[in-house]
Every structure is written in C-alpha cells, then in structure tokens.
Amino acid sequence: MAIDTTRILNEIDKHTKRARNGDAAKTRDSVVAIRALCDLLLEDEQSLNDIPAPRAVPRSSLQSQTVTAVNKLKEDDANGDSLFEF
Structure with missing residues (x-):
C-alpha cells in the first residue's frame, strides 16, 4: 500500500x-520527522522501481509427490479405509 506523495509532502x-517556530527540542523532533518522511518517499519510489516482474515456473521443476500407505492401522470398530469413517 503506497502513501500518496502529496500527503507526505504536506506533512x-x-x-x-x-521547526522554524519551535524551541531547540521541537526543532530537533521536527527535523527527525522530516528525515523519516523523506526516507519514506525515497523508499517508496525505489520499491516501485525494484518490483520484479512475475516469471513462470517451468513445469519440469515442479516435483510430484506420492504418498504411499505402508502400514494401515487396523481397528476393530473402523468402517473402512476412509479418513472420515469412524
């Protein structure tokens, strides 16, 4: 989710x-906030340029896995092989 550039510039x-109207502590806090907002703008701009294009995965790289039942659990009150039969 990108933040609108105009909103950041207004902040x-x-x-x-x-910073111009405050004392030294408020000026420092405002300058720190300005730095963070500038970093946010630059990072957002950079991330838009760094978004990789989606690429297709070759079918040969997909591995199919098969599950084999080695030892079936046998219970006296079981109805069958289904997981949903109790």
Whole structure:
C-alpha cells in the first residue's frame, strides 16, 4: 500500500513550520520527522522501481509427490479405509 506523495509532502511542510517556530527540542523532533518522511518517499519510489516482474515456473521443476500407505492401522470398530469413517 503506497502513501500518496502529496500527503507526505504536506506533512513535511507542517514539520518545517514547526521547526522554524519551535524551541531547540521541537526543532530537533521536527527535523527527525522530516528525515523519516523523506526516507519514506525515497523508499517508496525505489520499491516501485525494484518490483520484479512475475516469471513462470517451468513445469519440469515442479516435483510430484506420492504418498504411499505402508502400514494401515487396523481397528476393530473402523468402517473402512476412509479418513472420515469412524
């Protein structure tokens, strides 16, 4: 799920205004938030470029597995070979 770029840029603007009007601690917090938002923008842009195209799996690489019953459990009150027969 990608976040709209405009929304992130609006958040950066909001934190820029707070950084200019706040004291040193608030300025630092706002700058950290701006950095995180910029990283989010760059990461989102990079992930769009890095999405691999789906590729087909060759049929020969698929292995079929067979299950063989070696020892059947025999009980006196069982009705048959089905798993659903009790």
